[in-house]
Amino acid sequence: MNRFDILFLIVIAYGVWKGWTRGSGKSVLGAVIGFVKYVLLLSVIVNALCRFGLINEKAQQNSILYQPIKATLGIVIDLAMDFWEKSNSETDEQRNP
Secondary structure, three states, X not given: OOHHHHHHHHHHHHHHHHHHHOOOOOOHHHHHHHHXXXXXXXXXXXXXXXXXXXXXXXXXXXXXXXXXXXXXXXXXXXXXXXXXXXXXXXHHHHHOO
């Protein structure tokens, strides 16, 4: 495990803890939402750092969590685009019967 993996785990654990303790009591749903939110935030940051060349190849290859976290943003964007296209096609069908 290298420093990126440790940093990723700390940030994700913070997000889970923050989601768990927020609101009117301890909530598993809050922990799940905190996990998803912080993984997505990490994905945005990692993709930006990679785009500007601030993370070297050796660090990318030695990290266990680098590729899954980096790929998260692409998966979310694909899901959002599919949802958008589906909702637009249903709206077009309703307008033009």
